[in-house]
Amino acid sequence: MSIRHGLLALLDQGPRYGYQLRTEFEARTGATWPLNVGQVYTTLGRLERDGLVAPHGEDAEGHVYYAVTEQGRAELRNWFDTPVPRTNPPRDELAIKLAMAVTVPGVDVEAVVQGQRRHSMKALQDYTRLKGQALTAERDGRSDLAWLLVLEQLIFQTEAEIRWLDHCETRIAQYRPAPVSAPEPAPPPAPAPAASAAETPRARRRSRF
CATH class of the missing domain: 1.10.10.10 (Winged helix-like DNA-binding domain superfamily/Winged helix DNA-binding domain)
Known part of the structure; x- marks a missing residue:
């Protein structure tokens, strides 16, 4: 600014x-x-x-x-x-926070994203309500174009932030390691085959005579 x-x-x-x-x-x-x-x-x-x-x-x-x-x-x-330069964008605290969160062990990044989304949704509702009041004032002949333009910029910016947070959540899910499933238990050993009549001890004794 x-x-x-x-x-x-x-x-x-x-x-x-x-x-x-x-x-x-x-x-x-x-x-x-x-x-x-x-x-x-x-x-x-x-x-x-x-x-x-x-x-x-x-x-x-x-x-x-x-x-x-x-x-x-x-x-x-x-x-x-002179156009406002975009080659050196201003520091964005939210972008810095998420960039740090994904590199620090123990941080629940999804919780950070969801908490910010709730906050941004509340801000969007507030800006939209203020825009409605500004439009009502305009119809009553109390136009304030400067304030209306600022409000609409805040609305568009917040909408874009919410879309970006949705994208972040999808991207983070793609990088989440796949869960390691427990190994399946080994099958029980197969029962030994029953001995045939020709192989029983009695059959062997009979074969001697």
Whole structure:
């Protein structure tokens, strides 16, 4: 998430001070990525250092306003025009967790997958409910396109995560070692064949006479 460029986008619409920037950023993203005021002012300090924003006076309460510079506008236009790179994807904690789980003895990987699926399904239900509320507000003339786009991205992302978890469960099952079956008991020895009449002791004695 680029807080730097998000703040530039807000300042491009007019000077603001730190708390205003925080409030508007969270309003436009539905507080999906909450900011604290310290984080906002740290970012503003870096933007000022880089010549992208400049102080723009104070109000009666001592709030320092910031305005975007021409260099900042050029940076913002470049951000909008440049695709988000996918060559270095951000770290995904869930992917890292499963990658570690399949290599650590004693971890019930299937339980990890199933627990995450339940959590993701609950999140998907919550996002879908919020989308319904946003669509209702839109019909009532209180449209918030920015929040609706963020919600739909979260819905698609969570749906993809659930499909991936289903795939993980199938893949893990393929690598599970086949159960070792107990050896079948050996068959009992066959009974000895009965002796014929010609081979009995009485028959042998009779054969002498």
